[in-house]
Amino acid sequence: MSKKRISRPAKRPAPKSASAAEPAVNEAAAAGGPAQTTTSPSELAPVSTTQGADGVVSAASPDEADAAPDDAPTEFVAPTWNHSLIDVTPEPVWEPDLKALLKSWRRGRATKRLSQVLQDGYVTIFSVLVIVAMLGGAVFRAQSEATACATATCEVGRGLLPWVMLFAAFTLTLAAARVFGPVVASAAEGFWLLDAPIRRARLLRRRLVAVLGAVAGGAAVLGAVLAALTGYPWPQILEWAAALGLGAAGLTGLAALEQTFARTWLVKLVQWLFGLAALAALATITAVAGGWISLDLDSAWSTRVVIGLGGAGVAALVLFGGLALARLDQIHRARLVSGGNLISGMQGAAFAMDLGLMRDILVERDAMAKGQVRPTLGLGHGQTAIVGRELQRLWRYPKRLVLLVVSLGVPYAVGALGLTRFNPFISALVLLIAFVPLLGSLRVLTRTRGLARLFPFSNARLRLATAAVAAGLAAIWAILASPAFHGLGAVPDASFSTAAANALVTAAAGLLAAVRWVSAKPADYSTPMMQTGFGALPPGLMFNLFKGLDVVAVMTGPLLLGWSPWVSVVIGVIVLYLLSGSFDMKEAQQMQAELKKEREQLKGGGKPGARQVIAPPKRR
Amino acid sequence: MAKARIPVLKVSNLKKSYGDHVIVSNFNLEAWPGEAIALTGRNGAGKSTILRCLVGADRPDEGAIEVNGETLRESNPVIRGAVATVIDDLDFFPDLSVVEHLDLLARAHGLPDSDDAVDAILHEVQLVPQSGQLPGTLSSGQRRRLALATAFVRPRQLLILDEPEQRLDVEGVEWLAQRLKTERQAGLAIVMASHEPTLVKTVATKTIRVGER
Numbered sequence: 001m002s003k004k005r006i007s008r009p010a011k012r013p014a015p016k017s018a019s020a021a022e023p024a025v026n027e028a029a030a031a032g033g034p035a036q037t038t039t040s041p042s043e044l045a046p047v048s049t050t051q052g053a054d055g056v057v058s059a060a061s062p063d064e065a066d067a068a069p070d071d072a073p074t075e076f077v078a079p080t081w082n083h084s085l086i087d088v089t090p091e092p093v094w095e096p097d098l099k100a101l102l103k104s105w106r107r108g109r110a111t112k113r114l115s116q117v118l119q120d121g122y123v124t125i126f127s128v129l130v131i132v133a134m135l136g137g138a139v140f141r142a143q144s145e146a147t148a149c150a151t152a153t154c155e156v157g158r159g160l161l162p163w164v165m166l167f168a169a170f171t172l173t174l175a176a177a178r179v180f181g182p183v184v185a186s187a188a189e190g191f192w193l194l195d196a197p198i199r200r201a202r203l204l205r206r207r208l209v210a211v212l213g214a215v216a217g218g219a220a221v222l223g224a225v226l227a228a229l230t231g232y233p234w235p236q237i238l239e240w241a242a243a244l245g246l247g248a249a250g251l252t253g254l255a256a257l258e259q260t261f262a263r264t265w266l267v268k269l270v271q272w273l274f275g276l277a278a279l280a281a282l283a284t285i286t287a288v289a290g291g292w293i294s295l296d297l298d299s300a301w302s303t304r305v306v307i308g309l310g311g312a313g314v315a316a317l318v319l320f321g322g323l324a325l326a327r328l329d330q331i332h333r334a335r336l337v338s339g340g341n342l343i344s345g346m347q348g349a350a351f352a353m354d355l356g357l358m359r360d361i362l363v364e365r366d367a368m369a370k371g372q373v374r375p376t377l378g379l380g381h382g383q384t385a386i387v388g389r390e391l392q393r394l395w396r397y398p399k400r401l402v403l404l405v406v407s408l409g410v411p412y413a414v415g416a417l418g419l420t421r422f423n424p425f426i427s428a429l430v431l432l433i434a435f436v437p438l439l440g441s442l443r444v445l446t447r448t449r450g451l452a453r454l455f456p457f458s459n460a461r462l463r464l465a466t467a468a469v470a471a472g473l474a475a476i477w478a479i480l481a482s483p484a485f486h487g488l489g490a491v492p493d494a495s496f497s498t499a500a501a502n503a504l505v506t507a508a509a510g511l512l513a514a515v516r517w518v519s520a521k522p523a524d525y526s527t528p529m530m531q532t533g534f535g536a537l538p539p540g541l542m543f544n545l546f547k548g549l550d551v552v553a554v555m556t557g558p559l560l561l562g563w564s565p566w567v568s569v570v571i572g573v574i575v576l577y578l579l580s581g582s583f584d585m586k587e588a589q590q591m592q593a594e595l596k597k598e599r600e601q602l603k604g605g606g607k608p609g610a611r612q613v614i615a616p617p618k619r620r
Numbered sequence: 621m622a623k624a625r626i627p628v629l630k631v632s633n634l635k636k637s638y639g640d641h642v643i644v645s646n647f648n649l650e651a652w653p654g655e656a657i658a659l660t661g662r663n664g665a666g667k668s669t670i671l672r673c674l675v676g677a678d679r680p681d682e683g684a685i686e687v688n689g690e691t692l693r694e695s696n697p698v699i700r701g702a703v704a705t706v707i708d709d710l711d712f713f714p715d716l717s718v719v720e721h722l723d724l725l726a727r728a729h730g731l732p733d734s735d736d737a738v739d740a741i742l743h744e745v746q747l748v749p750q751s752g753q754l755p756g757t758l759s760s761g762q763r764r765r766l767a768l769a770t771a772f773v774r775p776r777q778l779l780i781l782d783e784p785e786q787r788l789d790v791e792g793v794e795w796l797a798q799r800l801k802t803e804r805q806a807g808l809a810i811v812m813a814s815h816e817p818t819l820v821k822t823v824a825t826k827t828i829r830v831g832e833r
Contacts, residue, residue, distance in 0.1 A: 367714035368756045375752050377735065378723045385727035393715060441713060449677060450709035453694065454770055455728050456701035 095202035098193065156288040157416030158230045159297035160281050164413070165226045166244055166309075167278035169219060173248040174271040177255035178264055179362070181339035182211050183324075183331060190337035201328035204336075208256055208328065212321055215252045220245030230417065239303065243310040250316025256324035260331050275402075282409035289416035289484070353544040354522050356443065363440065383457060386465040390441060394469065401473075403434035408477060411484035411506070420493045423485060424506040424556040431477070431510020432548050435470055436517060442466040443518040460580040467515055478507040501565035508572050509555035515579050517548035551575055626689045627652050628702075628778045628809040629674065634683035636669050643669045647683070649811070649828070651778065656800065656810035658824035665831025667813035668708070671782045674811065675705045687778065701729065704776035706767050706784055712755035718742075718766055719751035722773045729774040737773055744799070745769045761787045768796065772803075779803065781812035785819050797822035 118125060176182075183204055185194060194200060223244030227237040255267050287293045342365065349357035373396065379388025394400060411427045419426070442463060445452045455462055482503040487493030494502065523544060529536035555575065558567040627650040634647040644666040651657055659667045672678040674685060676694025685692040687699045694700075712721055719742060726734035742748050745765040750758060758766065764787045771779060779800075785793045793816060800823040804810055813830075814820050820827060 364714050364756055367754045371754060371757045372752050373715075373717050373720075373754065375717045375719045375723075378720070378727045381727050381730045381734075383728070385724055389716070389720070389724050397715065440715060444711065444713050448709065448711040449694070450705070450707065451711055451713075453675065453677075453700055453705060454710075454725055454774070456697050457728070458697050459695045461697070 090197060093196070093198050095198050098198070099203060151418070152294075153289050153416045154418045156295050156297055157285050157413060157418070158232075159299065159302060160285045160288075161230050161413055161417060162223075162226050162232075162240055164278050164281040164285070166223070166240075166247070167274045167281060169222055169244060170247060170251055170274040171271055171278060173215060173219065173251050174255060174267055174274065177215075177252050178267045178271070179339075179365075180342060181259060181336065182215075182252050182255050183208050183259060183328065183336060184339035184343055185333075185336040186340040186344065187337055190333055190340065194333045194336065199329060200331065201325070204328045204331070205325055208321070208325060211256075212249045212252055212317065216245040216249035216317075218245075219248035236303065236306075239306050239310070243306045243313065246310045246313030246317060248313070250313040250320060253317050253319075253321035253324055257320045257327065259335060260324055260327035262332055262335060279406060279409075282406065282413060285416050286409050286412035289412045352523055353541055355544070356447075356518060356520070357522065359436070360443070360447070383461060383465040386441070386455075386462070387468045390466065390469040393440070394438070400437040400440075403437065404431075404473060404477065407431050407434040407510075408480055411481045411503070415484045415487065415493075420487070421560060424502055424509070424559045425552065427481070428506045428509040428513065428552045428556050429549075431474075431507065432513040432517060432552060435474070435511050435514030438470040438473065439467060439514055439518045442515065446519040463515070463519070463580050467511070470511055470514070474507040474511040475504075478503040481506070498565065501569075502559055505555060505559060505565050505568040505572065509552050509568070512555065512572060512575050512579060513548040513551040516551045516575075519579065520544070520547040626686075628688060629811065630684075630686040630689075631674065632684045634670065634673060634685070635681045636666070636673055636678065637681055644673075644680075644830075651809040651811050653777070653807045653809050654804060654825075656804045656812070656823045656825050658820040658827045659811070659813040659830050660815070660820060660827055661830035667830050668782050670830065671707055671780055671811070671813055672709075675703065675707060675780050677707065677709055701775070702777045703780060704771040704774060704778070705780045706771050707780065707782040710767050710770070712763075712766070714754060714756055717752045717754060718747050718758070721755070721766065722769055725770055726773050731774065741769045741773045744772070744795070761789060761792070764788055765792065772799070776808065778809045778811070781810070781814075783813055783815060785814060785816040793819060 184207075185204070189203075193203065220241040224237050224241035226244075227240035232240065251270070254270070258264060258267050284293075284295065288295050342361065345361045346358050349355070349361065376392050376396075378385050379392070407427070407430045410430045411423050414420075414423045414426050445462060445466060452459065452462055457465070478500070482496070482500045485494060485502040485506075486496055486499035493499070521540070523538040523541040525538050527538060530539050555568050555571050558571070559565065629649065629651040631647060631649040634644055634649075635642070636644045647670060649657065659670060661667055669678065673680045674692075676692055676699075687703060690696070690699065692699060716724065719738060722738045722741060723734060726737050731737055742751055745768060747762060747765055747769065750762055755763065755766065764784075768784060771781070781800075784796055784800075788796060797819045800810060800812075800819075804823060804825070810823065812819075812823070
C-alpha cells in the first residue's frame, strides 16, 4: 500500500492533547474525492496526515509522524490551505504595545548610539557651532546698530518689523502644516498598521503632541531672534518668543483639527489673512519710512497685544489641539500616508543637502494636485517663444509674484530700522528666495539635459531666454527700490545715482544668486568620496547649502565695504558669464584634448608615434 | 535616393567604459539620409550607452562622432536643431500641459505652421483628450507617446531612439513602426535600439547586433 506523506509547518505551539490537533476530514474525502482538511486557527499544529489508497486521510500526532520510517515515499503534495479566518474573533490590541514592539525592533537594528554618532562627527558639529556663534554675533551687532538709531522712522520700524515677521511666520506655519498634514504616517505604517482594526488615535496621539511641541519650540526661537534683531530688551524678547511659539502651535492645532475633517479651506483662509496682515504691516513700515504717513506706536499697547496673542495661542492650542486629539481616529489613511511620503522624499533630499530637490518635490506635488490647465497658444518663434511662455506662466500662476512684491518692502523696512549699510546684503538674500519661483523653467532645463537638448539653442541662450522675464522684473524692482537706497529721511544716505546703482546691484545679486541656486549641479556621488567623521561624503555636498549665498556675498560684499558699485557690476558680469553656461569646464577639457590629439596626429603624420615626413620645398 | 556627400552621422572607433569595465569598444557607424539602423542585442550589451554617446549625454573615452561633418557637441545649437532624440533622460515641465510642450517646441524650432503641426501630431499620438493635462498626471504609456511626439513635432535630419516601443500598447507599436518607416522613406536618418522584432523588421535597413564578438 503506497502512502503519501504531507507535512505542514507549525504556526502556533502544538496543543497539549493529540485529539485537539486532529483535523476534521470532510465528507468529500471520505467519499473518495479530493481530500480537504479544515482546521481552525487554534488547531494549527504540526500535523502529519497520511492518505490511503481509498482516499481517506488519517491524522497522526507529531510524535507518530516523526516515527515514520525514513524510506517512506517523500513526494511533496502542496498543503491545502483553507484558512480564510472569516470566523475568527480578533483579540483586542493594545496599541502602545505595538509601538513598543516597533521601537524595540528599531533599537535592535541600530548599529550606533546617538552619542557615538555625535562623537564621530565632532568636527562637523564644531563647525556648525562656530557658524551659529558667528550668526549670533551678527544678530547682536545688528541689534546694537538698530538700537543706536533713535529717529522716529527707526522707532516705527522697530515696532512694526516683528509684527511683519510674526504674521509671516504664522503664514508659513499654516502652509507647512497644510502641505504635510500636520499628522503623518509612513507608507509602511500605513500598510502594516493603519489597515488593522486598531485605534489610530492611540498610535498618533504622541505624534501630534510632538509636532505641536516642535512647532512651538522652533517658532519661539525664531521669535526670540527677531525680537533681539530689532533691539528689544530681554523681557520683551521672551514675550515675543512665547507669543510666536504658542501662536504657531495653536495654528498647527487648528490645521490638525481640519485634517480630521479632511478639508483645508479654513486653514487656507486663515493663512491668506495672516499673509495679508504681514503685507499690510510691511507696507506701513514703508509708508512711514517714506514719510507718507506718520504713526505713533505705543509700546505698552504693543506689549499688551503680544501678551494677548500668546494667550490666544494657548486657548487655540488647548481647544483645537484637544479636539484634534479626540478626533485623530477620523483622519483618512491616504491623507496620513501622503504627508509621510512627502516627508520621506524631503528627507532624502535633505540628506543630500539639496534644497532645490526639496522644492522640486513640492512643485511636482502641486502640479499633480492641479492636474489640468486650460491650454494657451504660445507667442512668437525661436527664443521669443520661450520668453512668451514664461510670461504666460506668470499670468497662469500669479502666486509666484507674491514673494517678489513682498521683497520690495524689505529695503524700505531695513532702511527704516537704520541698517542702511546691510541693506544690499539683506535685500539680495530675500530676493534670492523671491526669484526662485520665477525660474522654474531654468530649473527643469538644468536638471533635465534631455529636455534642454530638444531646443535648438546653446545652453547659454536657453538660460538667458528662461531668465529674461525674471531679469525684467529685477530691473523694475531696482527702479522701485531705489528711493530706499537713496534714503527716505531728511538727510539722504547716498546720491541718487549711487542709490540707483546700489539698487541695481542688489537686484542683480538676488537674481544671479537665484539662478545659481536653481542651476547648481547636485553633489556627484560617482566621484571619489571624501572621508569625514560621518562617513564618506561627496566633496560638493557641504557646498550645497551655500549655493546662491556665495553669489550674494561676492556681489554685495564691495557695497558693504563701501567700495564703488562698479566693482560689484564687474563681479556680476563675471558671475553671469559663469552661470549662463558659456563656460563649461568639461567641454573645455574635451576641446583641449581634441586639439592635443590633432597636434599629435599632425606631428606624427596621422598616426601617434609615427615619424613625421616633411616634404621638400618645391622649386618654381 | 541619391546619397549626400557626407553621412548625417558618422561614428569612428567609439570606446566607452565605466571604470575598468569596457562597455563598447571600436564601434563604427555611418547613417545616411533614408537609412534606418537598428541596434539590437541582449540587455547590458551597450546599446543605450552607444546612443547616449551619440546624443552627447555621455562622453566617449575614445573615438569621434560627427553630425553632418561637424564634431558632436551636445550644446551646439546646429546639432540640436538637426538631431531629434528620445532616450531615457527626457523629462517635462511640470507646469506646462501636453499641448503646450509641443507648441513650445514647434515654435522654438521656428516651424511656420506650428499650430497645424501640433494638432496633427497630437491626433497621431492619440493625446487629444489629454492635451490640457499636466505631465505628472499622465500614465507611463502616455508619457512615452508625448516623448515621441516631441521628436515628430519639430524639423529633424536624424532621429535617435532608445527602445521607443517601451510602454506602448500593441497598436502603438504598430503605429510607431509605420510612422518611422514613412519618415525613413522621406529621407530621415534613424538610429534606434530596440527589442521589438516587428519594429526592427519594418523600419530598419541595417541591423547591428551589439555585444557579439
